Amino acid sequence: xxxxxxVLDEMRDLFxxxxxxxxxxxxxxxxxxVTTLPAGPVCVEGAPASCLYVLLDGEVxxxxxxxxxxxxxxxxxxxxxxxxxxxxxxxDVDQSYEVSARLTRPSRLLVLSAEVFAHFITTQFPMAIHxxxxxxxxxxxxxxxxxxxxxxxALRTLTAGLTHQLNNPAAAVLRAAANLHDDVAAxxxxxxxxxxxxxxxxxLQSLTVLQDEVVEHANRPDRPAxxxxxxADTEDAVGAWLDDHDxxxxxxxxxxxxxxxxxxxxxSELARRLAGDHDALRHAVPWLQSVxxxxxxxxxxxxxxxxxxxxxxxAKTYSQLDRGPYQCIDVHEMLRNTMVMFGDRIAMAGKGAxxxxxxxxxxxxxxxxxxxxxxxxxxxxxxxNAIDAMGGEGTLTVRTRADGEDxxxxxxxxxxxxxxxxxxxxxxxxxxxxxxxxxxxxxxxxLAWDIVVNQHRGHIEVQSAPGDTRVTVCLPRHAPAP
Numbered sequence: 001x002x003x004x005x006x007v008l009d010e011m012r013d014l015f016x017x018x019x020x021x022x023x024x025x026x027x028x029x030x031x032x033x034v035t036t037l038p039a040g041p042v043c044v045e046g047a048p049a050s051c052l053y054v055l056l057d058g059e060v061x062x063x064x065x066x067x068x069x070x071x072x073x074x075x076x077x078x079x080x081x082x083x084x085x086x087x088x089x090x091x092d093v094d095q096s097y098e099v100s101a102r103l104t105r106p107s108r109l110l111v112l113s114a115e116v117f118a119h120f121i122t123t124q125f126p127m128a129i130h131x132x133x134x135x136x137x138x139x140x141x142x143x144x145x146x147x148x149x150x151x152x153x154a155l156r157t158l159t160a161g162l163t164h165q166l167n168n169p170a171a172a173v174l175r176a177a178a179n180l181h182d183d184v185a186a187x188x189x190x191x192x193x194x195x196x197x198x199x200x201x202x203x204l205q206s207l208t209v210l211q212d213e214v215v216e217h218a219n220r221p222d223r224p225a226x227x228x229x230x231x232a233d234t235e236d237a238v239g240a241w242l243d244d245h246d247x248x249x250x251x252x253x254x255x256x257x258x259x260x261x262x263x264x265x266x267x268s269e270l271a272r273r274l275a276g277d278h279d280a281l282r283h284a285v286p287w288l289q290s291v292x293x294x295x296x297x298x299x300x301x302x303x304x305x306x307x308x309x310x311x312x313x314x315a316k317t318y319s320q321l322d323r324g325p326y327q328c329i330d331v332h333e334m335l336r337n338t339m340v341m342f343g344d345r346i347a348m349a350g351k352g353a354x355x356x357x358x359x360x361x362x363x364x365x366x367x368x369x370x371x372x373x374x375x376x377x378x379x380x381x382x383x384x385n386a387i388d389a390m391g392g393e394g395t396l397t398v399r400t401r402a403d404g405e406d407x408x409x410x411x412x413x414x415x416x417x418x419x420x421x422x423x424x425x426x427x428x429x430x431x432x433x434x435x436x437x438x439x440x441x442x443x444x445x446x447l448a449w450d451i452v453v454n455q456h457r458g459h460i461e462v463q464s465a466p467g468d469t470r471v472t473v474c475l476p477r478h479a480p481a482p
Contacts, residue, residue, distance in 0.1 A: 014056075054080060056110055060076060062100070065457070073099065176298075214295070217262065328368065337376065355396050369479060386412060459474040
């Protein structure tokens with residue numbers, strides 16, 4: 001490396017300094033030097049910014065970190081091209097190199113210390129400094145405020161879906177509890193009628209055994225699912241059998257028996273056990289039907305309670321309220337909990353909503369060390385955008401794959417109309433949105449980019465064609481710890 005004094009005539013030949021006075025040029029000359037550097041790195045992104053560099057001869061390549069590698073953003077041989085501590089004059093700004101710079105061959109550079117450059121700009125162009133600093137402060141404030149609003153909008157969307165999902169099992173609990181009250185009353189009445197008829201001791205013993213069988217059968221978890229047609233046929237057969245044996249309300253009772261898994265064969269076995277005692281049969285059937293109804297209602301309440309507990313647990317896991325900000329977690333757990341938050345907008349089992357979810361997941365992927373709460377915000381933004389793009393109806397595909405030995409890839413695809421080619425390059429720009437005014441802040445994907453690229457050292461990109469828009473997120477197995 002060689003160095004020397006700055007020549008004023010050479011400085012005047014550079015577009016950066018061509019309109020400065022001799023006194024201003026002298027001020028810069030006193031704090032700078034001309035240096036010839038070999039091919040190789042000049043400054044590294046994120047390091048403290050100590051110098052402003054101006055290219056005199058040679059070639060420089062500028063790059064930024066993305067997905068753990070340097071991505072070239074600019075290459076130039078233009079005399080006067082500058083890089084380094086160019087924002088040193090802006091107060092209250094982190095003074096670190098925003099890009100990395102590398103020389104492709106030995107090159108001559110004009111080097112100004114950050115302190116000299118900052119002092120020169122602030123003393124010679126004070127109004128410009130106030131304008132630049134004010135604009136940056138306003139931009140930062142706007143981004144923070146709108147980023148907060150973006151998170152609140154996402155939370156509102158998720159809360160609406162979660163509320164709807166909680167409402168369904170809660171309503172089921174109330175409905176089952178009300179029916180349970182009536183069923184218990186009917187069971188008491190049936191038992192009273194049995195006592196009044198005074199059946200023989202062996203008949204009472206048979207009824208006691210039958211009661212236990214009804215409870216056990218109604219709660220069998222392995223009972224095969226039946227089609228609507230077979231259920232209707234079985235109800236017709238049971239109802240006809242009950243009519244033939246003079247049982248009141250035969251068709252209502254038939255529905256309960258069939259729901260609990262009983263058929264004509266079981267009723268015939270019941271009649272055989274009662275040894276042809278017609279009166280005992282007429283009182284036993286309503287009582288056993290009430291026993292089955294009580295068990296069915298208890299099962300409904302239990303299942304609804306489990307559903308509510310699962311939704312609350314999913315919401316807690318999604319928000320990571322009970323966990324540290326940085327942890328190792330299965331990416332599929334994050335995706336699943338995010339899907340739960342969208343409620344009935346997504347059909348988790350392929351039915352029941354206008355958006356059909358297709359899962360193509362590689363469960364052999366290991367856990368990743370990351371910031372789950374922030375990544376859940378990324379999945380929320382991407383999925384919400386996809387649902388909006390499809391107009392609330394279509395197919396959402398979630399795919400996970402390994403991406404080399406140390407990374408994994410998550411793809412979220414929709415079959416909407418796609419993103420026009422002329423704007424797809426701007427989707428990650430702050431404040432850019434295709435939604436109507438007031439519907440979006442344009443910071444959703446900007447925040448996602450910041451979380452994936454800056455926080456996790458990952459990569460995010462969008463590819464789009466009509467009927468196939470996919471957002472790909474690549475993440476390292478180990479994001480930088482706090």
